[in-house]
């Protein structure tokens with residue numbers, strides 16, 4: 001699959017088949033995260049692998065949509081603010097770093113025939129409690145991982161003319 005095909009193939013999957021994800025495929029997805037670039041190469045993140053089966057009641061409290069219980073795996077991408085690169089004016093690039101990590105994983109998963117969906121609209125307190133996160137560790141994204149039971153729809157995106165400017169604003 002070419003990179004162009006891959007970025008068209010990735011979509012937010014919200015329907016999954018129940019079969020497990022093979023360990024070697026999970027490891028390839030995690031390896032893609034490991035290779036993601038981060039500001040100043042600080043790598044200020046940790047990924048928690050959660051096997052959903054048997055934990056459905058708890059996981060439903062983290063995110064209210066039913067489909068979050070369908071895949072076998074949920075990943076929680078946590079940021080560690082104290083490790084993040086911060087620009088001189090105080091802007092932290094923790095969120096940007098974590099987003100690149102997630103993007104790498106979604107693309108690797110797509111190449112492996114797996115579906116993913118970014119989740120930011122989770123209950124942060126519930127996630128903190130469920131995963132026993134210590135102070136200084138922030139859950140930034142959840143990511144579902146499993147075999148898709150739906151297909152990509154057309155990509156609803158603004159045309160290039162609406163998002164690109166040349167030379168100045």
Ligand SMILES: Cc1cc2nc3c(=O)[nH]c(=O)nc-3n(C[C@H](O)[C@H](O)[C@H](O)COP(=O)(O)O)c2cc1C
Pocket residue numbers: 010011012013117118119120121122155
């Ligand atoms: C930072 C971020 C947060 C998102 N949070 C959620 C979410 O909480 N729930 C959800 O169903 N989709 C979520 N999405 C998925 C977006 O809705 C989706 O990427 C967008 O509509 C484009 O569709 P596509 O991923 O299928 O191309 C999120 C995506 C990103 C990048």
